[in-house]
Amino acid sequence: MLANWKKRVFPLNRRQAVFAMLLCLVLAVNAVPALRASALYLITDGEATTAVELAEPVTADKLIVVGAADGSAELRFESGHKVTVTHGTDAVQYATTRTNETADALLKRMGISVGPMEMVKVDVSEPEIFIEIAASFTYYETLTEPAEHATVYTESYKVPKGETQVWQRGMDGTREVVYEVVYADGELVSRQAVAEQNNTSVTEYAYVGTLVKEAQAGDTIASVVKNSDGSGYLLMQSGDALHFTGSMEVKCTAYTTGYDGVGTITATGTTVARSCVAVDKNVIPLGTTMFITSGSYTYGMAHAEDTGVRGAKIDLFMDTYDECIQFGRRNSVAYFLD
Incomplete structure (x- = not known):
């Protein structure tokens, strides 16, 4: 898949592997409010997707470079992997990776150029590599975030009005939030939470009093x-x-x-x-x-x-x-x- 990373990545699960490769091959990830079309690439392992920005100036043999002033980082593939490339509405094209071939070189060898308002998505979730080039992409990312505990209140005629009695303490935890991220023409169009799962917080339960003297x-x-x-x-x-x-x-x-x-x-x-x-x-x-x-x-x-x-x-x-x-x-x- 990615050259020189097979032994290091193999013990990791797929989600850990792709981000280990991103950290080492891409060097850093910049979260920016607006990304230029010529600089935006999406890399996914089928479970998580990361957006990276191409540093400038860009040399011809570099495809993905983030945060590297000298533009020395590059994405290379192992040899022998089938590559499927879809470019907008064009027919799907096929190729096989060569030893230490960069992604940029692969696209050039296939005669494919990325337009000024297009983005590239690289899917490494399978042995076969899928590359898609389009003007807009929607993907989903899952982030672990702090989760405050909820509190459920129940009225009690045994508790004086104006008082609250907690009968089961709550506890804050974490939650996994799924965000829908939409890029179009190289810019982040929207990013919104669409689902939540695995909330570990513990709900608190309390009585709200209704008891009065008159x-x-x-x-x-x-x-x-x-x-x-x-x-x-x-x-x-x-x-x-x-x-x-x-x-x-x-x-x-x-x-x-x-x-x-x-x-x-x-x-x-x-x-x-x-x-x-x-x-x-x-x-x-x-x-x-x-x-x-x-x-x-x-x-x-x-x-x-x-x-x-x-x-x-x-x-x-x-x-x-x-x-x-x-x-x-x-x-x-x-x-x-x-």
């Missing part, structure tokens, strides 16, 4: 998660969650100020307002925070601040007398919150 105004219960001890979680329509230590079925009535001698100051000294409720302090201790729902009607957050009822009953403060009449008396559930 429900939003007007929020309602979407579902209830109960534990065997009677505690549980209220999963709200808003996405928030409330933890309750227990629950009780109660009879609820409604009251407001200005009727039946009801004033504006509660038994605990607070001013009446919505969410203020009256309880039997022997059944529900004063200061208890609750969430109260009555089937299709949700009273919402409630604080035991007043007295005046007996047993498993709760009197709900309403803003108007009409609201009290509409509510009437309802079977309800009071969830006792933390």
